[in-house]
Each structure stands twice: as structure tokens, then as C-alpha cells.
Amino acid sequence: MREDSAKPMGQGAVMTPARAFLIAVIGIATFSMMDAAMKGLVLATGVYNAMLWRGFVIVPLAALIHFARGPAMPPPGVIGLHALRGAVSLAMGMLFFWGLARVPMAQAISLSYIAPLIAIFLAAILLGERVGRASIVGSLAALAGIGIILFGQSRSDLGDAAMWGALAILGSALCYSYNLILARQQALRADPREIAFWQNGFVLIGLLSASPWLAVVPPSGQWPAIGIAAVLATGSLMLLAWAYRHGEASYLAPTEYSSFVWASLFGWLFFGEHVSPWTLAGALCIVAGCLYAARRKPQPFAEAEIQNP
Structure with missing residues (x-):
């Protein structure tokens, strides 16, 4: 057991499920801001270079936060878990950001x-x-909202590029479903600072393997956006890791639906993407589903119960 991560933040500290749910929502909002920054970068430099150069900023930033406390080396089993989630995150990110550049943010989400x-x-x-009844009912309500949105979008012609983008995002979603489970397993065995460093480190290693053929240094004017995307990505990962450390994956998963509201807002602000009445109606169903799912009353999760091998 590693003492630095096994100790509770405070004696007898109990982290309530409601607090974990709120932190997860904030993490999703931060993640959506990062999506908007990455969409602009992908349109300018392509998905590979946007992810590569963002990684060069994220990893030193995460290292500074992680190693400032002098942590012990994670056990091999935990390193393997970081590597696995890094590989899944790499595939998920490449597919998602490639698709995001070809469809409106609200549709992608x-x-x-x-x-x-x-x-x-x-x-x-x-x-x-x-799997509680509230989680099932909330998810079904959100699914109905998605159906309304997709029906409305089927009435508009977005072209072949949007079709391929949609398929890429669906492929990313399959990776993300497993990523959510890994997030829970990872958060129970490592703290958010460790996760942010090791996971992003493995993603960067994967990207570097193709750098001799694909890497192109971006112009100086794009570096501020790269830095912003890196900070937002690191912050969102740490917030979500904290939330999944203190709440069950099946309880927190519905918070993902709140990202639709943020994607609609940022898509409109930064890319002039308009939200149709169908989209608004679907969003209401999604938010209602999230709120209903949050009514579930799981047992409080004490940080002192978390132990690392």
C-alpha cells in the first residue's frame, strides 16, 4: 500500500454522492470547453498534430502537478491500468476530434x-x-432526447463529410463507454494527479510513434490555443478522476448528458452553429434524465476506504 494515496484527506472524511455528482458536471463543462478549443485546432492543423502538440504541453504540466508532492512509483498493476486507459483514450480522442471537425458540436455530443x-x-x-431504477429511467429519458435531436438533424443535409464524421464519433463512443469503466477502476487505485500524468504520458508516447511521418510544427499563432486546450484537458481529467474516486460509475455516467448544453453554447459562441428547436427539445429531455438519475441515494463513499496495492 502506498501511504501517500491511502491516507484520507481528513480524519473520518466522507465524500457525499451529491458532491461527486456536482464535480463530475463541472468536469464535463471543462471538457466541453476543451472540445471547442480542439475543434478550432483540428480545423487548422489536422487531428494528429492538434493532439500531438497539445500533449507536449499537457504532459509537462501534469508532471509539475504530480511530482511536486514527491510521489512513490505506482505498482506495475497500476502502471498497466494507466497504459490501458491511455491506449483507449488515444483511439477515442483521434476518432472523436476527427469527427468533431466535420459535424456541429451539438450533433457530435x-x-x-x-x-x-x-x-x-x-x-x-x-x-x-x-444498476438502479433511477439510472435506467434517467438514461431512457436521455435516449429519447437523443432520438428527437437525431430526427431533427435528419431533416437537414450536412453532406458526406458529416456522415463520416458521425461514424467516427460513434466509434469513439464505443471506446468511451469502456473508458468510463476504466476511469472508475483507475480512480480507486490512484489519485487524480497521478492519473493526469501517467494517462497523458501514455497518450503522448502513442502519438510520438507516428511523428516521423505526420508531425508538423504549428505556426506561432496557434500556440495560445494549444496551451488553453492543454490546461482545460488536464483540469477536466483531474476533476472527473476526483468524482469517479468518490462515486460509482453507474451513478456518475448520466452527468455526461450535461455536455450537450455546453456543446450547444460553445458551438454557437465560437463557430456560429445554431441549435434547432428539435435540438432544444432533445436537450430538455437529456437534462431531465440527468436530474432524475441524480435522485438515486447510494451509500456515502469514504475516501479512507480507498486503498492501493
Whole structure:
């Protein structure tokens, strides 16, 4: 057991499920801001270079935060878990950002909602978590909202590029459903600072393997956006890791639906993307589903219960 991560933040500290839920929502909002920054970068430099150069900023930033406290080296089993989630995150990110550059942000997010729906049931299979009635009903309400959005979008012609973008996002969603389960397993064995460093480090290693053929140094004017995307990515990862450390994956997964509201806002602010009445109606269903799912009353999760091998 590593003492630095096994000790509670305070004697007898109990982290309530409601607080974990709120932190997860904030993490999703931060993640959506990063999506907007990355969409601009992908349009300017391509998905590979946007992710590569963002990684060169994220990893030193995460290292500074992680190693400032003098942590012990993670056990091999935990390193393997970081590597696995890094590989899944790399595939997920490449597919998602490639698709995001070809469809409106609101559509991209609505398609990605298949992930938390799958994750709720994966949590029951892989983690042995109970799938509560509120989680099921909330997810069904959100699914109805997605159906409304997709019906409205089917009435407009976005072209072949949008079709391929949608398929890429659906592929990313399949990766993300497993990523949510890994997030819970990872958060129970490492703290958010460790996760942010090692996971991003493995993503960067994967990207560097193709750098002799694909890497292109971006112009100086794009570095501020790269830095902003890196800070937002690191912050969102740490917030979500904290939330999943203190709440069950099946309970927190519905918070993913709140990203639709943020994606609609940022898409409109930064890219002039308009939200149709169909999209607004679907968003209301999604938010209602999230709020209903949050009514579930799991047992408080004490940080002192978390132990690392």
C-alpha cells in the first residue's frame, strides 16, 4: 500500500454522492470547453498534430502537478491500468476530434451519448455495481432526447463529410463507454494527479510513434490555443478522476448528458452553429434524465476506504 494515496484527506472524511455528482458536471463543462478549443485546432492543423502538440504541453504540466508532492512509483498493476486507459483514450480522442471537425458540436455530443448508456450496464458486468431504477429511467429519458435531436438533424443535409464524421464519433463512443469503466477502476487505485500524468504520458508516447511521418510544427499563432486546450484537458481529467474516486460509475455516467448544453453554447459562441428547436427539445429531455438519475441515494463513499496495492 502506498501511504501517500491511502491516507484520507481528513480524519473520518466522507465524500457525499451529491458532491461527486456536482464535480463530475463541472468536469464535463471543462471538457466541453476543451472540445471547442480542439475543434478550432483540428480545423487548422489536422487531428494528429492538434493532439500531438497539445500533449507536449499537457504532459509537462501534469508532471509539475504530480511530482511536486514527491510521489512513490505506482505498482506495475497500476502502471498497466494507466497504459490501458491511455491506449483507449488515444483511439477515442483521434476518432472523436476527427469527427468533431466535420459535424456541429451539438450533433457530435448527441451521438456520443451512446457511451454512458453502455457504461451503465458495463459497470454492472465488469464492476459488479447495481444498476438502479433511477439510472435506467434517467438514461431512457436521455435516449429519447437523443432520438428527437437525431430526427431533427435528419431533416437537414450536412453532406458526406458529416456522415463520416458521425461514424467516427460513434466509434469513439464505443471506446468511451469502456473508458468510463476504466476511469472508475483507475480512480480507486490512484489519485487524480497521478492519473493526469501517467494517462497523458501514455497518450503522448502513442502519438510520438507516428511523428516521423505526420508531425508538423504549428505556426506561432496557434500556440495560445494549444496551451488553453492543454490546461482545460488536464483540469477536466483531474476533476472527473476526483468524482469517479468518490462515486460509482453507474451513478456518475448520466452527468455526461450535461455536455450537450455546453456543446450547444460553445458551438454557437465560437463557430456560429445554431441549435434547432428539435435540438432544444432533445436537450430538455437529456437534462431531465440527468436530474432524475441524480435522485438515486447510494451509500456515502469514504475516501479512507480507498486503498492501493
